[in-house]
Amino acid sequence: MAHVLLRHRDIPDIKKIDVYKKNGGFAAFKNAVAKMTPNEVIDVVKNSGLRGRGGAGFPTGMKWSFIDNKNWPHYVVANADESEPGTFKDRELMEENPFQFLEGLAIASYAVGATVAYVYLRGEFWQLAAALDEKIADMEKAGYLGDNLFGKDYSLRIFTHLGAGAYICGEETALLESLEGKRGQPRVRPPFPPSYGLYGKPTIINNVETFANVPMILANGADWYKSMGTADSAGVKIFSLSGRVRRPGNYELPFGATFRELIYGEKYGAGIQDSRTVKAIMPAGASSSLIVVNGDDKVLDTPMDYATVRTLGADLGSASVIVLDDTVDINWVVNKTVHFFRHESCGKCTTCREGTHWMRNITDRIHGGSGTQGDVDLLLNVAKQMQGKCLCALGEFSTMAVTTGIERFPQDFKKAVKE
Amino acid sequence: MSLEKKHSKEIKQILAKYPSEFKRSAVMPLLHLVQREDGYITKEAMQDIARLLDITETEVASIVGFYTLYHDKQAGKYRMQVCTDLPCALRGADEFMQKLCGNLGIKVGETSEDGTVTLEEVTCLAACDKAPMFQVQGPDGIKYYENMNVDKTVELIETLKHARGEVK
Ligand SMILES: Cc1cc2nc3c(=O)[nH]c(=O)nc-3n(C[C@H](O)[C@H](O)[C@H](O)COP(=O)(O)O)c2cc1C
Ligand code: SF4
Ligand code: FES
Numbered sequence: 206m207a208h209v210l211l212r213h214r215d216i217p218d219i220k221k222i223d224v225y226k227k228n229g230g231f232a233a234f235k236n237a238v239a240k241m242t243p244n245e246v247i248d249v250v251k252n253s254g255l256r257g258r259g260g261a262g263f264p265t266g267m268k269w270s271f272i273d274n275k276n277w278p279h280y281v282v283a284n285a286d287e288s289e290p291g292t293f294k295d296r297e298l299m300e301e302n303p304f305q306f307l308e309g310l311a312i313a314s315y316a317v318g319a320t321v322a323y324v325y326l327r328g329e330f331w332q333l334a335a336a337l338d339e340k341i342a343d344m345e346k347a348g349y350l351g352d353n354l355f356g357k358d359y360s361l362r363i364f365t366h367l368g369a370g371a372y373i374c375g376e377e378t379a380l381l382e383s384l385e386g387k388r389g390q391p392r393v394r395p396p397f398p399p400s401y402g403l404y405g406k407p408t409i410i411n412n413v414e415t416f417a418n419v420p421m422i423l424a425n426g427a428d429w430y431k432s433m434g435t436a437d438s439a440g441v442k443i444f445s446l447s448g449r450v451r452r453p454g455n456y457e458l459p460f461g462a463t464f465r466e467l468i469y470g471e472k473y474g475a476g477i478q479d480s481r482t483v484k485a486i487m488p489a490g491a492s493s494s495l496i497v498v499n500g501d502d503k504v505l506d507t508p509m510d511y512a513t514v515r516t517l518g519a520d521l522g523s524a525s526v527i528v529l530d531d532t533v534d535i536n537w538v539v540n541k542t543v544h545f546f547r548h549e550s551c552g553k554c555t556t557c558r559e560g561t562h563w564m565r566n567i568t569d570r571i572h573g574g575s576g577t578q579g580d581v582d583l584l585l586n587v588a589k590q591m592q593g594k595c596l597c598a599l600g601e602f603s604t605m606a607v608t609t610g611i612e613r614f615p616q617d618f619k620k621a622v623k624e
Numbered sequence: 625m626s627l628e629k630k631h632s633k634e635i636k637q638i639l640a641k642y643p644s645e646f647k648r649s650a651v652m653p654l655l656h657l658v659q660r661e662d663g664y665i666t667k668e669a670m671q672d673i674a675r676l677l678d679i680t681e682t683e684v685a686s687i688v689g690f691y692t693l694y695h696d697k698q699a700g701k702y703r704m705q706v707c708t709d710l711p712c713a714l715r716g717a718d719e720f721m722q723k724l725c726g727n728l729g730i731k732v733g734e735t736s737e738d739g740t741v742t743l744e745e746v747t748c749l750a751a752c753d754k755a756p757m758f759q760v761q762g763p764d765g766i767k768y769y770e771n772m773n774v775d776k777t778v779e780l781i782e783t784l785k786h787a788r789g790e791v792k
Contacts, residue, residue, distance in 0.1 A: 287750045288747075288748060288750070289748070290709045290710050290711055290747065290748035290752070291710070291711045291748070291752055292748075292750060292752075293750040293751055293752055293753060295750075296750045296751075323641075327750070328656070328691070328693045328766070329693070329749050329750070329759060329766055329768075330750075331765045331766040331767075332765070332766070332767060332768070364641040366641070366649075366652070366653070367652065367653065367656060368652065368691070369652055369655070369656070369691035369692070369693040369694055370691050370692035370693035370694075370746075371690065371691050371692065372747065383652070384649060385646065385648065385649055386646075386648035386649045386650065386651040386652065386677070386679075386687070387648075387687070388686060388687060388690040389690065389691070404643065404646050445752070445753070446753070447711040447714070447715075447752040447753055448711055448714045448715075449714055449715075453715070453752065453753035454753045455753075491709070491710055491748075525752075527710065527711055527714070529714070533714070538710060541709065541710040541713060542710060545709060545710070545747050545748075548747055549747065551690075
């Protein structure tokens, strides 16, 4: 099947504007501005069943319909912070199929009445930001950005903005603070961005991959999109596959494809390195709960959509699937994830700031070989105490591998501690 | 020379991105600009930026302190930042880092004797399928190096030693 998102794999040079145009590019944007009302655009996206690809899976059309039309101006912001360990899909989309993403961003802006849109990129994407600036300039020259687009009373400008290395800026309200020139620390919600966002104005924030779906949905219709995927999760998804597989990389599959297909399919992961077996899967990067596999066929045959993955005790999140084989020690995995979250906690609330600090000290002790079973119990206890008490989801994320690691793989911790 | 004079065109371009009443938004791009110039962010640069944006120097300093890509101290000419986060570590990043340290005769956080590179450890860079990998932060911004090994890295450092500015 031809790709819907990773179209550069079927159409070389689609990152050149004339090639993109020749393959139907910008027709959806033009048709929307010239022939559709903003509400009609929102309805198509609603009917398509598209859900946000940044992790939470919130229905995109519904989010757009929440924009507060009593308060102006409106903004649209693309979340290109992509910092979850194991996630590397937005980068490939922006590098290789940039116009499809930018066209989606433009359509979203028209749909909610924004005349300025920002792309917030993690600071490490320095070269990518420069490349995107060129693509934006190409669009301006070709008349797809600027004033009175397609002869209508609609103007739009897109600007890139570079962060500077902070995972928390992927959280949408921390991102807005950062874009306003402040420390990237989450806001207390409500109010939510569609009523109070950038500069206090109504703002729609979506993930890069979410936007990249939009031109294809408008061009081919909501029913076409819904015909792919499952009833719960419509359409296609890019899975970032990493860890102990033979062929790590980004793979586009319809929702409902199984873990086995992704991990073992010849066109995808092509199996486990050294022909070992799968011990555990983290479907949402470092923020994941650990799914126990231990070679169990039933787990590997589980369809990947938001609802079904939940039955395995984990969230699909941004679908950054990290594969752990039977040589991997879960105690080491937990040590790695805790170090990550300790480093990335923004420090705004005490529970997360102190909790990640203590979890790090305890896991270092256990991992360093000087821990006791009491330390393992204490680690689990600290993680549980943090849950439900943090201002943003990062605090919660930091505990997921800890609690599910200790509860689902107790033997790995027993082995690590002194009798 | 003041920041405004030296980079007037770039500063104008940066400020044009944001509504004039919210020019504070330009603080991050301006910090990137001065860091590119000096390799780190000097006190004078912070003062310049504060004046330009009508905010206090303390506010600028608190931004510098919050984000890991800004540095207020000089290090080697290039910062070589190896990702050792979980997905990369599952593909040999820790061993790569160890070997690299051995080869250069320095520990993580230290600078090579000739001042060319400072070796650092960082969290995920969105290149998990191409480990071992690192980014090089230097006078010309940030560049990724993927699917690396120790030999290729040592070769790269040799090139960097003789490079003037431009990361090749
Ligand atoms: C700590 C944290 C980090 C996040 N990082 C990202 C990210 O890098 N990219 C992203 O699109 N969403 C990220 N999110 C989710 C965003 O807050 C937000 O839900 C998303 O951008 C909305 O877009 P969507 O509806 O298209 O998914 C993060 C959330 C949290 C709590
Ligand atoms: S939970 Fe952690 S990251 Fe989120 S606001 Fe609190 S301290 Fe910051
Ligand atoms: S873990 Fe190293 S780039 Fe993602």
